[in-house]
Amino acid sequence: SHRQLGDLLTPLQFRAQSAAFRWCDAVVCNSQAGADRLVAAGLPHDKLVVIGNAMPAAVFEAASPALPRRDNVLRITMIARMNAHYKNHAGFLRIAAEVHKRLPEAEFILVGDGPLRPEIERQSAELGLGEHAIFLGDRRDIPAVLASTDLAVLTSDSEGLSNVILEAMAAGVPVVAYAVGGNPEIVSAERGALIPAGNEGEFASAICRLLSDSNIRREQGHNARQFAEQNFSLDRVCRQYEDLYLNLLARKGRRRLKA
Numbered sequence: 008s009h010r011q012l013g014d015l016l017t018p019l020q021f022r023a024q025s026a027a028f029r030w031c032d033a034v035v036c037n038s039q040a041g042a043d044r045l046v047a048a049g050l051p052h053d054k055l056v057v058i059g060n061a062m063p064a065a066v067f068e069a070a071s072p073a074l075p076r077r078d079n080v081l082r083i084t085m086i087a088r089m090n091a092h093y094k095n096h097a098g099f100l101r102i103a104a105e106v107h108k109r110l111p112e113a114e115f116i117l118v119g120d121g122p123l124r125p126e127i128e129r130q131s132a133e134l135g136l137g138e139h140a141i142f143l144g145d146r147r148d149i150p151a152v153l154a155s156t157d158l159a160v161l162t163s164d165s166e167g168l169s170n171v172i173l174e175a176m177a178a179g180v181p182v183v184a185y186a187v188g189g190n191p192e193i194v195s196a197e198r199g200a201l202i203p204a205g206n207e208g209e210f211a212s213a214i215c216r217l218l219s220d221s222n223i224r225r226e227q228g229h230n231a232r233q234f235a236e237q238n239f240s241l242d243r244v245c246r247q248y249e250d251l252y253l254n255l256l257a258r259k260g261r262r263r264l265k266a
Contacts, residue, residue: 038189
């Protein structure tokens with residue numbers, strides 16, 4: 008199983024992983040981007056199968072908001088652990104500061120925890136976000152948090168297939184994300200906005216554009232939920248794995264008969 012791009016591994020780790028994969032009958036990648044990276048490293052196409060992450064039924068169920076709704080307050084939420092700089096909280100905060108200038112009543116929700124949290128909180132204070140940046144820490148009620156928000160964002164520099172994006176879509180929340188890794192495979196103009204990597208100005212403008220039109224957010228949220236349900240439900244992904252195993256068993260059976 009290959010569930011990232013490989014760019015976060017050291018060169019030695021990636022070579023060791025690629026060598027191990029050559030002994031496998033099949034390697035499951037959770038994104039086409041991850042599969043393409045392995046092909047570029049020399050792994051044969053016929054060893055690779057793309058099967059996305061599975062979303063349990065609970066993430067599609069309606070949830071009561073974890074944060075009370077407030078009149079005229081729109082919320083932008085980023086869910087990411089705070090233990091790796093590639094999650095790019097610093098970039099999110101700079102974008103938030105720009106959005107705050109244009110939409111002073113907006114709130115920015117940061118979900119996650121880790122050793123980088125003091126640094127991230129300090130950056131938020133230095134950018135003058137004050138009480139408009141709300142740190143919720145580690146949460147186990149993500150559907151309820153997403154029910155409290157108007158827009159989900161992800162500013163990571165690297166992603167395989169993001170569970171955070173899929174969970175937001177399952178909750179009917181449109182997503183703005185950078186076009187890195189597997190993000191272009193799930194985020195589109197029909198379900199949010201996909202931004203060229205590192206373009207913080209365009210990212211901020213996309214947030215403001217979506218926050219200014221509730222009808223577009225509602226339509227994109229509906230499309231996002233439908234897309235997630237059709238492609239990443241637990242039942243569908245289980246069937247894909249069953250098909251893979253049956254095909255592998257059949258292939259091995261044919262080989263034994265020939266022998």
